[in-house]
Amino acid sequence: MTLFVHMLACAFGLGSWVAVNGLWVELPLIVNTLPEGWELPSYLTVIIQLANLGPLLVTLVHKLCPRHLKEQVVIYSILSIGILSCILLVFFWDKTMIVAGTSHSIAFFIITFFLSLVDCTSSVTFLPFMMLLPAKYVTTYFIGEGLSGFLPGVVALAQGVGFTKCVNFSQTAGNYTSQNMWSLHTEHLPPNFSTEVFFFFLAAMMCISLAAFFALNRLPRTFELSTKTLVPDMVVSVSSGLDNPGLEIDREEAGVAQSNPMLANPKHSVYHLTFIYLMVVWVNTATNGLLPSVQTYSCMPYGNLAYHLSTALSSVANPVACTIAMFLQNRSLVFLGVLTTLGTVFGSYNMAMAAMSPCPLLIGSVVGQMIIVSSWVFFTGTLSYVKVMVGVILRDRSHSALVWCGAAAQMGSLVGSITMFPLVNIQQLFKSGDFCNTECPL
Structure with a gap:
């Protein structure tokens, strides 16, 4: 029975951020x-930040009407919305509309907003429900939440996205001559399975999460439950897509925190706390706003394969x-300051390559591809560790x-996404290119 509940808790955690990841x-x-x-990633960063309206509304209802909103009802609702949104993506993700004379992916944006609303709201509903179970199951839930970022990355690698080739494309010049004009055309080779199949996979993960929640919610309330086994304060989410590991607070420290919260750990001075919160702001600005908005510009000049590997492996990192932080x-x-600086160095390299697009350093070489992919992986990995440890502190x-x-x-996160959106979409400071036709100076 214990193993079964562990499996349910892990499966429930899968639905937390699997859609956005x-x-x-x-x-x-x-x-x-x-x-x-x-320019698409810059749109997505803003949409995801707007979806924080969901947890804000849930928090306000809890404060104003604490007995009128049950986590179970909200969880059933958001998981159902997530499943429906993933299914709608299968059929409408590539449909466009003309807005102000320009074609836009309105259907994709609307569905993405609802998926983001589901995942953002999960941060303030899933964990309170899991706190009804003993602490060992909450830890398993966090493992499932980690898999919500790991599994999509692995499936994307198996999809085999990223292979392109340059083919000659002939075009007749003029109406009265048979002379042909030849040019190179970038042709994207088909993946092992389509985008529609991948979105069906996301819908299946959401269904598994909903089924696991249904089973957990049906467990007898006498199952290993008592006020002594309830989980004390847990680490809250400090990143979009992955919470910190669920480590317990020592009961003596929890008692001190309840009696005098601001003196629970007096070893940190005001200057230390200021430094910690500045780290939190900067790390989330970089990882959730600044860099994701320009990932295409930093990776696509090296080819679609480099972009594919950077997104998939970063999701795994x-x-x-x-x-590792557990x-x-x-x-x-x-140490955390040094690690933040190191992550910033990797992020600065990624930003510099984006600014140099479509002709970044070492373009057209395997070394350049390896460096940009590694830089994105280490950027994500180092700053993710910092997020976890700051949350623990x-x-x-x-x-x-x-x-x-x-x-x-x-x-x-909000500052980063709002800052980059006008720079990318209005000022157009970052330039796109064609892998086969862009001529760069040696």
């Missing part, structure tokens, strides 16, 4: 079809880094510290 790793295929092209914890602010301080951590994370 799946969209990101599928972008190498989608950007070649939708009219927004390389996130849960791997969080798993077993190898280093709370030194100096603030968890041990007080509940209010975690609340401010979440607020700082959301503020950083």
